[in-house]
Amino acid sequence: MNVEQAAKQLEALGNPTRLQVYRALVRAGHAGLPVRQLQERVGIAAASTLSHHLRRLILTGLVSQERQATTLICRAVYPAMDALVGFLADECCADAGCTTRNDAA
C-alpha cells in the first residue's frame, strides 16, 4: 500500500454519500446488496448518482460487483479495507504512540 493508493481510497471514502454506501455494504456482510436496495437504504435520489459513486468505489478496489440474473450484487472488499486500516495504523504507530496498534504490538 503506497501513499497514492491510500489517498485514492481515502478520497473515495471521504464523500458522505459514498461513505454511507460503503457502510451499508459493510454492514450487509458477505451477502452484499443489490444496487436498488442500496439506493433505497442510503436514500439517494437518482440512480445515476449512485452508479457514479459505485464506480469510484469499484475503481479504488473497495467494492466489487457480481451479476445475479437481472440484479447486480455489490459487496465490500474486506481485504482492501483491511489494508487501508493497516496503512493508517502503521503510519500512526510507526514512530509515535497511539493506542490503535499498541495492544497488538
Place this chain on the structure above:
Amino acid sequence: MNVEQAAKQLEALGNPTRLQVYRALVRAGHAGLPVRQLQERVGIAAASTLSHHLRRLILTGLVSQERQATTLICRAVYPAMDALVGFLADECCADAGCTTRNDAA
C-alpha cells in the same frame, strides 16, 4: 464518531499532498515539525499551498499547531487518528468478517 465527521476526516486525508503532510507529522512523533521543515520534507512549492492544506487538517481535528517563538510547530493528533481507524474497523467488523479487528476480539 458519526458518518459526517468521519467523511470529513477521510476527505482531508484523501489528498495525496495532505496525506504526505500528515504522514510526515505522524512520523515526526510528539515533537512535531515546524511548517517550514514540513514544506521541505514533503516538497511543496508554495508555502501558501501548505498553509491551505494544514488548515483543512486542523479544521478536521487531525492536526494541531502550537506557537514556539517565531515558528509554528505542527503535530498529528493521535486520538483523532485513533478514533478514525476505530470507526473504520468497527464498520468493517460489525456484522462481517475481516482480520483487522479479529485478533483483538
Place this chain on the structure above:
DNA sequence: CACGTATTTCGAGGATCATCGAACGACGTC
C-alpha cells in the same frame, strides 16, 4: 520602531466533483 524570518490570508486560474434527467444497454419473461 525599522527589519528579517515565519506563516497566513487574499485573489485568481484551471481542474475536478456531485448531482440530476434523459437516453441507452443488459437480462429474464411472456
Place this chain on the structure above:
DNA sequence: GACGTCGTTCGATGATCCTCGAAATACGTG
C-alpha cells in the same frame, strides 16, 4: 421478438478543490 425491470452512460450545471504569487500579519532583534 415485444416488454418491463435493473442499472449504466451521456451531457450539463453549479459547486468545490488545488495551486500559485502577492500582499498582509505575527514575532523576536537590533
